[in-house]
Amino acid sequence: MKDSFLFSSLIINWSTKNDRLLPWKQTNDPYKIWLSEIILQQTRIDQGTPYYLKFITEFPTVNDLAKADEDEVLKLWQGLGYYSRARNLHFTAKYIANELNGVFPTNHKDILKLKGIGDYTAAAIASFAYGLPHAVVDGNVYRVLSRVFGIETPIDSTQGKKEFSQLASELLDYKRPAANNQAIMDFGALQCTPKSPDCENCPLKDFCIAFNTKKIDQLPVKQKKLIKKNRYFHYLVINIDESVFLNKRNTKDIWQGLYDFPLIEHSSLLSTEELKDHPEWKAYFEGTNIEITSISKPFKQTLSHQYIHAVFYEIMIKKTSNNSILTHNKVRRAAIDQFAFPKIITWFLSDKTLYLGFK
Numbered sequence: 001m002k003d004s005f006l007f008s009s010l011i012i013n014w015s016t017k018n019d020r021l022l023p024w025k026q027t028n029d030p031y032k033i034w035l036s037e038i039i040l041q042q043t044r045i046d047q048g049t050p051y052y053l054k055f056i057t058e059f060p061t062v063n064d065l066a067k068a069d070e071d072e073v074l075k076l077w078q079g080l081g082y083y084s085r086a087r088n089l090h091f092t093a094k095y096i097a098n099e100l101n102g103v104f105p106t107n108h109k110d111i112l113k114l115k116g117i118g119d120y121t122a123a124a125i126a127s128f129a130y131g132l133p134h135a136v137v138d139g140n141v142y143r144v145l146s147r148v149f150g151i152e153t154p155i156d157s158t159q160g161k162k163e164f165s166q167l168a169s170e171l172l173d174y175k176r177p178a179a180n181n182q183a184i185m186d187f188g189a190l191q192c193t194p195k196s197p198d199c200e201n202c203p204l205k206d207f208c209i210a211f212n213t214k215k216i217d218q219l220p221v222k223q224k225k226l227i228k229k230n231r232y233f234h235y236l237v238i239n240i241d242e243s244v245f246l247n248k249r250n251t252k253d254i255w256q257g258l259y260d261f262p263l264i265e266h267s268s269l270l271s272t273e274e275l276k277d278h279p280e281w282k283a284y285f286e287g288t289n290i291e292i293t294s295i296s297k298p299f300k301q302t303l304s305h306q307y308i309h310a311v312f313y314e315i316m317i318k319k320t321s322n323n324s325i326l327t328h329n330k331v332r333r334a335a336i337d338q339f340a341f342p343k344i345i346t347w348f349l350s351d352k353t354l355y356l357g358f359k
Contacts, residue, residue: 007148008173008180010203015183018190020045024052025182030104030129031062037121038089042082042304045189051080062104065090066097074257074340081343082304087257088116108134119165124181133177135168137161140188145171146220147192150209154223226305233310234264234275235348236284238328239293240317245328246339254303259339261312262328269298269311289318296351301344312348 022045024036035055039048054076059065065073070090077086092114096104105111107130112122123134135141142155145167153160173180191198199211210216238245238261246259264280272295275281296312331339341349 004171005173007171007204007207008176008183011183011187012173012176012179014191014203015179015186018186020186020190023049023056028129030106030125031065032056033125033128034104034117034121035089037124038085038116039080041085041121043080048080051077059093061102062093063097063102065093066102070257071340075338078258078340078346079343083255083258085116091115092117104129106130108132127177127181131178133172133174135165135172135177136181136185137165137168138185138188140185140192141168142220143194144184144188144192147197147210147216148204148208150213150215150219152219152221155220156222156224160221228303228305228307230307230309232266232269233308233344234266234270235261235310235312235345236263237261237312237314238284238317239315239333240330242334243330243332244336246331246336247328254306254308255342257340258342259329260342260345263310269309272313275313291316291318296348299344299347301342301347308344310344310348 022036024032027033036048036052039052039055043051055065058076059068068090070087073086073090074083077083080086095114096102104125105114108122108126111117111125112119117125120136120138123136126132126134127136142164145151145164146155149167151160151163151167153163155161155164168184171180191202197216199205199208199216202208202211205211210219236245245262247262248259249255249257262284264275264278266278270278272292292313293316294314296314299310299312301308301310336349
């Protein structure tokens, strides 16, 4: 198919009959569109929608978000993962409120300068909020274009990104950019799905190279195979009186800005006796009378580049003269729900097979 007008017309016509009723599609407020796009990065719509609604309720405007405390933002984000998105969201909200007088940039170039906003998000905001002719290229768009036009250039290569971006721009209906962009994304999400696409009822099937050459399952192409590493955490749930010790993760590692328990990381999961011989264990508990009251089953969380394996040791301190423990935040158990934790911590805390004494 060489006719860009035909392509966009067919896509938009399909969209009018298959529209997804999503809350952020009913507005041209750049703040709400930006918020939805950040939430939906690496997140399914059914998972992200409740978070969007919570954020809009809690922070109706960019100025409301800017005034919030970071811990409050991270707590509301808890469970979505990729927490750098939330930190960048908060940073940018403060920048807009304080440096731009609360006014969101109105052109693609200035939107792109904002922290946490890349090419796709900038194009989406420019298009949906201001009707500017910038083509969006997300995973759905990559899939549709690669199949319809039979493009085998890897979508995660520099050349591929350039090629698909140029093609999307050429196909864009400049008179209806927002409708065009929304249509092709919805088409990829509902019709041209990653697995078992509905090719027989596809309005593009007569032109689709992948369908006519039986390469649907081979496109799009990716060149990189992600190798994930394993990390092993031994969490120390240290109780004293009516309190427990928490650690705020401030180093440039996973879960920056979230809270967890003091931990000992090793190259594998250790037995209890091996853990007691670990130098970090001895540093924590030297001169301390403790009792291990429970040991959890192993938990596993999958991240984009890592697998986290964790075992939780609930420990009761009876008496201590060791100040190294006291460097962590001592929090009353009754207040623990106020803190934002990684998923693996919330799984542990909500596991009904364990007696934790937190609730």
